[in-house]
Amino acid sequence: MRPVLKFGAAAAVLGIATVAALSAWPVGVEPEPIELVGDIERGAYLARASGCIACHTNFEDGGAPLSGGAPLPTDFGTFYPPNITTDPDFGIGAWTVEDFARAVRQGIGPDGAPYYPTFTYPFYADFSDQDIADLWAAFQTVPPVAENAPSHDVVFPFDQRWGLKLWRAAYLDDPATEPLDGKSDVWNRGRELVRGATHCGACHTERNLAGARVLDAVFAGNDALPGGNDAPSIRSPDLIAGGWTVSNLAYALRTGITPSGDAFGGSMGEVVMYGTSFLTPSDLEAMAIYLLDSDVAGIEMADAAIPHATEGEAD
Known part of the structure; x- marks a missing residue:
């Protein structure tokens, strides 16, 4: 085999191995069990403050609250926020509160796949277990909508979710929300x-x-x-x-x-x-x-x- 062909084959094997390794590379941490009782009103307030309704509702098309689908055009493609109603098939009705905590605070789905940072999870990383319990209690009151949001329309290579693990390693930062001494x-x-x-x-x-x-x-x-x-x-x-x-x-x-x-x-x-x-x-x-x-x-x-x-x- 010619050297050029050998090099090309080796590079291809290395590339495949790298992608496989990144795909298998786990990100985030497993959340501790959350057994706190949530406050529905406080959770609804926090959901409003956090922009959940604004982002996950397609108001222009008359979409049901939190059923997803409102397009977000970017230089990387168009993203569609998912359905986060209580529907077990198309929403988050089959999730546990721990799944929810991992998604909100770490940007990772129940299957271990990272979410695109169009989801503003980096800002929610310091939410307490009580915050999560409150949000979860509020979300349980949302009527199910048996409708899937459109899939993201993202160009290559940004459609490869394993690449988000590299993005997280390079850019994910903790929000500066902790109180500062000397301030009211x-x-x-x-x-x-x-x-x-x-x-x-x-x-x-x-x-x-x-x-x-x-x-x-x-x-x-x-x-x-x-x-x-x-x-x-x-x-x-x-x-x-x-x-x-x-x-x-x-x-x-x-x-x-x-x-x-x-x-x-x-x-x-x-x-x-x-x-x-x-x-x-x-x-x-x-x-x-x-x-x-x-x-x-x-x-x-x-x-x-x-x-x-x-x-x-x-x-």
Whole structure:
């Protein structure tokens, strides 16, 4: 056999072996049993904050809540969020709470396959067992929908899920949601929400060629969102320069109305409509205080400025 052919054959064998090894390479960790009793109302609140309804419901086509199917066009192809209703065949009705915990916190399905990072699981990694139990209890109240969401339409080589294991090794990071010493409880609550459940950095942070967030550009804005949208910088100096205050930012997150009287459009409009508009005044204030880095306890913000607030706290 000629040297070139030998080299080609060897390379092919090596490539096949590498793919096989990556396919067999386990990722994540097996979750501990979760036996806590979940609070349905708190779980529903956390689901709203986390964008579950907004992402997993195809509103344009009149889809049932959480039945999936809303297209997300990207440079890598079009992704379709799955059905996460209680249907046992097409949704998550056959899952255990541990399966659910692994999916939400680690981005790994019951079969051990990693999810694409269009699912914002990296922001949920610090959810507690009680958070998971609450979410699980809330999801059990969702009516089943016996309908499969479309399969992802992703171009090669991004359709090869084993490659996501390399992506995770290179780019998966833990969310910075832990409280910081020297900061108030309300500032730390805002940090927990902004960097965790509400995952503001998913849109307001630039992505690299691999689709990973550029971590030294967190909150600095992104002009290449799916669907041709863009997200401005939400760093404190830029917000302040733009005339944002704790009161008007909290109000905008509740109503979608900006200080100029304009309304949020595009993906931010959906974030407010299906997510932050359901948050309590205290959580909206906390988010605004954190984003503006205005850590002054007891900043005056009349509840009347945020009408029809959801009753109860998430803590």
